[in-house]
Amino acid sequence: MYEKVTMLKPGSTILVIGATGAMGKSVIKALLRDETSSRWKIRAFTRNSKSSHAKQLENLSPRIELTEGNNDDAKSIETALIGVDGVFCNTDFWTCGSQAIETEQGLRILELSRVANVKHFIYSSLDDCYRISSGKLPVPHFDAKAAVEAHIDRQRDEGEPWYTGHTTVLRTAPYFENFQSYFLPQPERDETGQTVLTFSIPMADKKWTMVALDDIGWFVVHIFANPATTIGKTLAIASDSLTIKEIASLFTEVTGISAIYNEISLNDFRSSGEPGAEEGANLFQFVQECGLERDFEELRLIHPGLLSFKSWLEKSGWQGESVSVQKLLADLGVTAKR
C-alpha cells in the first residue's frame, strides 16, 4: 500500500505547519535557498492569511502559497494536505498553553498525514524532560512534543509502515535567538560604575544547549534531500553548548560590549512571579541535572557549517538589542524590555 521511499521530486509541495513562526520561517527560507535546485513549492499553514506575518511570508517568493487552517481543526488540515508531498510540523505550545492540547494537535496532524499518505513527514520535537527526570521535572512545552515523539517511536517499533517509511523526528533545542527576546541581556552598573550587559539564566556553571534557527532550516532541507539516511530516524540537533559565563564572554569578544554572567539561583528564578517561571525553572534544572544530549561530532559531520554561538554572533551582527523573534510575542505586543 505504501510505496518505497524515494527522494521527493523537484517541485514537490511542502506543507509547513507553524509557517509564520520563528521556526517555520527559518525552515521556509532554507527551502527557498536550497541549492539542489529542488525548487520546493511551499504551502504555509496559518490561522490568518491576512496577518502581516502571513503577508510578509507570501511576499518572499511566488513559490509560497498561504493556506488557512487551525491545528485544532481536522477538516482544515485535511484540506491543506491535498496534493502535498512533504510536511514540516512545528506545533506551538505557548498559544494553546496546554500540554494535552499540543499533544493532541501533533497526533492529529500525524494521523491525517498518514491517511493522506504524505511521502516524508518531519516532526519537530523536544526532549522528554518529565520521563528523563523520572517525573521530577515536568516541562510541558517539551513534554507535549516528546509525547508525540513517543507515539511515533511506538508505531515504528510495531513496524507500522507509514511511520517506519515516511517519518523523521527532528528534536531541536532552545534557539540562540532567545537571547534577543526571552533572555535579553539587561544593562547594569558594575562596581566601577561602568554599564555592562548581564546574561541572567539560572544555569550555575552548567552548559546551556542551543540551536541557531538557520541550522534548523538547514537540517530540514538535509532531511528532505536525504530520505535514505533520515527516514524512520530521530535526529537530535543543536548548534552549540556553553556556560552562560562563556556566552557573556563570547558576546564581549565579538561585539566589544562589556557583558557578564549575572548568576541567578534556580530558586530566585522560580519564585520571580514572572509568567512561565515554574516551567522555565524546571527546564533550567533539567538541563543542569540531565543535559540536552546531543552528539556534536556527528552533527558536524552531517553539517560542517553548524553555527557556533560565536559564528552566530558574527553572522547576525547582534549587539544586544531586542529583536522580534517569536510571532506570538509580536501578536501580544510584547517587546523584550530593558
Ligand SMILES: NC(=O)c1ccc[n+]([C@@H]2O[C@H](COP(=O)([O-])OP(=O)(O)OC[C@H]3O[C@@H](n4cnc5c(N)ncnc54)[C@H](OP(=O)(O)O)[C@@H]3O)[C@@H](O)[C@H]2O)c1
Ligand atoms: N523558543 C525556542 O527556543 C524554541 C526551541 C525549539 C522549539 N520551540 C517550540 O516552538 C513552538 C513555537 O514556535 P515558534 O518558536 O516558531 O513561535 P512563534 O514565532 O510564536 O510562532 C508560533 C506559530 O504557531 C502557529 N500557531 C499557533 N497556534 C496555532 C494553531 N492553533 N493552529 C495553527 N497554527 C498555530 C502560528 O501561526 P499563525 O499565528 O499564523 O496561525 C505561528 O506560525 C513552541 O511550541 C516551542 O516549544 C521553541
